[in-house]
Amino acid sequence: MPINAERSRKKLTSLKVNGRVYEKALSPISTLLEILREDLGLTGTKHGCELGECGACAVLLNDVPVLSCLTLAVECEGKEITTIEGLADGNRLHPLQTAFAELGAAQCGYCTSGILCVAKSLLDKAAQEKKSNPGRELSRAEIKEALSGNICRCTGYLKIIEAIELTAERLNLFHRCEPVREDR
Amino acid sequence: MKPFRYHRIKTLQEASHLTQEPGAVILAGGTNLIDMMRLEIMNPAAVVDIQSLPLNQIETLPSGGFRIGSLVRNSDLAFHPSIQKEYPVLSQAILSGASPQIRNQATVGGNLMQRTRCTYFRDGISPCSKRNPGTGCSAEHGYHRSHAVLGISDSCSATHPSDMCVALAALDAQIVLEGKKEKRTVPITEFYLLPQNTPWKETALEPAEIITAVDLPELPEGTRTCYLKVRDRSSYEFALVSAAVVLEFNQNQIQKARIALGGIAVKPWRVPEAEKLLHHSTPSKKLFQTCAETALKGAKPKKDNEFKVELAKRVILHALSLASKTKKE
Ligand SMILES: Cc1cc2nc3c(=O)[nH]c(=O)nc-3n(C[C@H](O)[C@H](O)[C@H](O)COP(=O)(O)OP(=O)(O)OC[C@H]3O[C@@H](n4cnc5c(N)ncnc54)[C@H](O)[C@@H]3O)c2cc1C
Numbered sequence: 322m323p324i325n326a327e328r329s330r331k332k333l334t335s336l337k338v339n340g341r342v343y344e345k346a347l348s349p350i351s352t353l354l355e356i357l358r359e360d361l362g363l364t365g366t367k368h369g370c371e372l373g374e375c376g377a378c379a380v381l382l383n384d385v386p387v388l389s390c391l392t393l394a395v396e397c398e399g400k401e402i403t404t405i406e407g408l409a410d411g412n413r414l415h416p417l418q419t420a421f422a423e424l425g426a427a428q429c430g431y432c433t434s435g436i437l438c439v440a441k442s443l444l445d446k447a448a449q450e451k452k453s454n455p456g457r458e459l460s461r462a463e464i465k466e467a468l469s470g471n472i473c474r475c476t477g478y479l480k481i482i483e484a485i486e487l488t489a490e491r492l493n494l495f496h497r498c499e500p501v502r503e504d505r
Numbered sequence: 506m507k508p509f510r511y512h513r514i515k516t517l518q519e520a521s522h523l524t525q526e527p528g529a530v531i532l533a534g535g536t537n538l539i540d541m542m543r544l545e546i547m548n549p550a551a552v553v554d555i556q557s558l559p560l561n562q563i564e565t566l567p568s569g570g571f572r573i574g575s576l577v578r579n580s581d582l583a584f585h586p587s588i589q590k591e592y593p594v595l596s597q598a599i600l601s602g603a604s605p606q607i608r609n610q611a612t613v614g615g616n617l618m619q620r621t622r623c624t625y626f627r628d629g630i631s632p633c634s635k636r637n638p639g640t641g642c643s644a645e646h647g648y649h650r651s652h653a654v655l656g657i658s659d660s661c662s663a664t665h666p667s668d669m670c671v672a673l674a675a676l677d678a679q680i681v682l683e684g685k686k687e688k689r690t691v692p693i694t695e696f697y698l699l700p701q702n703t704p705w706k707e708t709a710l711e712p713a714e715i716i717t718a719v720d721l722p723e724l725p726e727g728t729r730t731c732y733l734k735v736r737d738r739s740s741y742e743f744a745l746v747s748a749a750v751v752l753e754f755n756q757n758q759i760q761k762a763r764i765a766l767g768g769i770a771v772k773p774w775r776v777p778e779a780e781k782l783l784h785h786s787t788p789s790k791k792l793f794q795t796c797a798e799t800a801l802k803g804a805k806p807k808k809d810n811e812f813k814v815e816l817a818k819r820v821i822l823h824a825l826s827l828a829s830k831t832k833k834e
């Protein structure tokens with residue numbers, strides 16, 4: 322067999338995405354981003370820089386935000402992958418999606434799915450921590466830090482941060498102590 | 506990306522057997538390797554995925570100090586309660602680098618072995634002896650604002666980009682290597698090689714060896730530390746200059762000092778001459794200034810990166826002042 326054909330031989334792999342198992346013949350050279358978009362038709366995850374610099378491709382791997390452009394799909398066998406398509410529960414939007422829509426926190430929307438995945442993980446983790454530490458609340462600084470790997474070219478970030486704060490407030494994870502627009 | 510064979514291995518033996526093969530590389534978090542493969546700067550014949558090895562523990566050492574498994578993720582290390590308490594400089598350094606998503610993926614071993622961000626190395630076409638031995642160095646006469654001023658040679662002035670490793674250098678960390686007959690431990694300062702005229706040889710790692718852990722010696726009670734990083738924007742950017750400072754105090758006297766620099770050197774850079782000035786001394790601005798001057802004595806700046814020399818002196822001065830004010834909890 323020619324060397325490149327031998328090396329790019331596909332291997333049957335099972336990937337669990339948003340709770341559903343997909344059996345796919347994967348070439349080792351495919352990134353998770355490519356497989357999600359091109360093979361599984363999950364085009365909500367966006368394809369930006371493919372260098373780890375923009376965060377548009379962020380997904381959750383075992384609930385932890387990672388960059389799907391810097392992950393091989395074959396590495397993900399046996400792990401739970403959550404993409405933007407997995408946030409809503411049937412027709413019921415995730416509270417973050419509702420807040421983003423209410424506040425107009427997306428413009429072109431290219432960064433939005435990565436940001437929503439990162440924000441979901443931040444809120445879930447804080448909610449988990451609140452169980453053992455009832456005083457646990459998120460701060461704006463923490464939200465900004467969590468989003469520091471997600472570049473948005475349109476919104477100027479303020480509405481995004483406000484939408485996450487609003488969601489956190491509704492989940493009892495954030496206490497607003499200053500007027501919303503103060504640090505614009 | 507060029508095609509490669511993919512192996513997910515379960516034992517160290519398998520890993521060292523497979524990495525003996527010419528053209529085989531280790532895959533850990535992938536945040537640097539997959540980037541390099543996509544850019545076709547690294548075109549391995551085989552990728553050995555070591556993520557299933559049991560190397561993700563942080564344990565105390567019988568001699569005091571900690572052993573950090575090479576697969577511990579950068580985020581887990583930075584937020585580990587003992588590390589935050591005992592080695593705050595290490596947590597600060599890690600958290601000042603990359604983005605949360607990248608730190609969730611990145612491992613200790615991968616961080617140590619990440620390749621330079623030199624744009625000539627990464628563009629895949631400019632002459633670059635690190636990428637294509639013998640082709641020369643484009644930074645010699647080209648734009649070189651981001652390049653090193655310490656440890657450089659005519660054939661390479663690319664910086665080592667890691668923040669974590671600067672803190673590890675100031676902590677006198679030891680790199681644990683396994684896979685050959687003898688397990689061995691190499692001090693981090695000896696792990697990285699100077700470019701001289703072989704800039705493609707970057708570390709002491711040998712074929713079939715993998716980094717299995719990093720050992721951190723215990724810090725005496727009362728040690729004060731600081732990591733200070735200066736960069737072009739306030740987050741998600743590599744260092745222009747950074748300094749990790751570890752000061753062992755006895756009451757108000759510095760007993761021992763270790764300083765490591767990042768962003769301006771070809772490897773995480775210790776400055777023993779400057780450190781010596783601080784041993785058994787009373788901290789003062791004047792002393793710190795002399796120390797900063799001494800640290801940069803060997804600098805060889807060129808036109809575009811001359812500013813880094815003054816910047817580095819100020820970063821050292823500031824880091825020393827901050828560290829001497831922060832008591833270890
Ligand atoms: C956009 C971006 C911004 C970044 N910013 C920063 C920053 O500001 N500061 C900073 O310090 N870093 C930064 N990084 C770099 C990041 O820290 C590294 O990519 C990461 O630490 C590499 O770890 P990994 O586990 O993903 O390595 P991998 O990509 O898996 O591997 C990297 C290299 O190490 C080798 N390797 C891995 N594990 C071992 C082992 N156990 N033994 C021997 N060899 C091994 C691999 O073969 C490969 O050559 C940034 C990266 C990106 C993409």
Ligand code: FES
Nearest residue numbers: 369370371376390
């Ligand atoms: S596409 Fe992955 S970080 Fe930009």
Ligand code: FES
Nearest residue numbers: 428429473474475
């Ligand atoms: S909404 Fe356009 S990039 Fe963020």
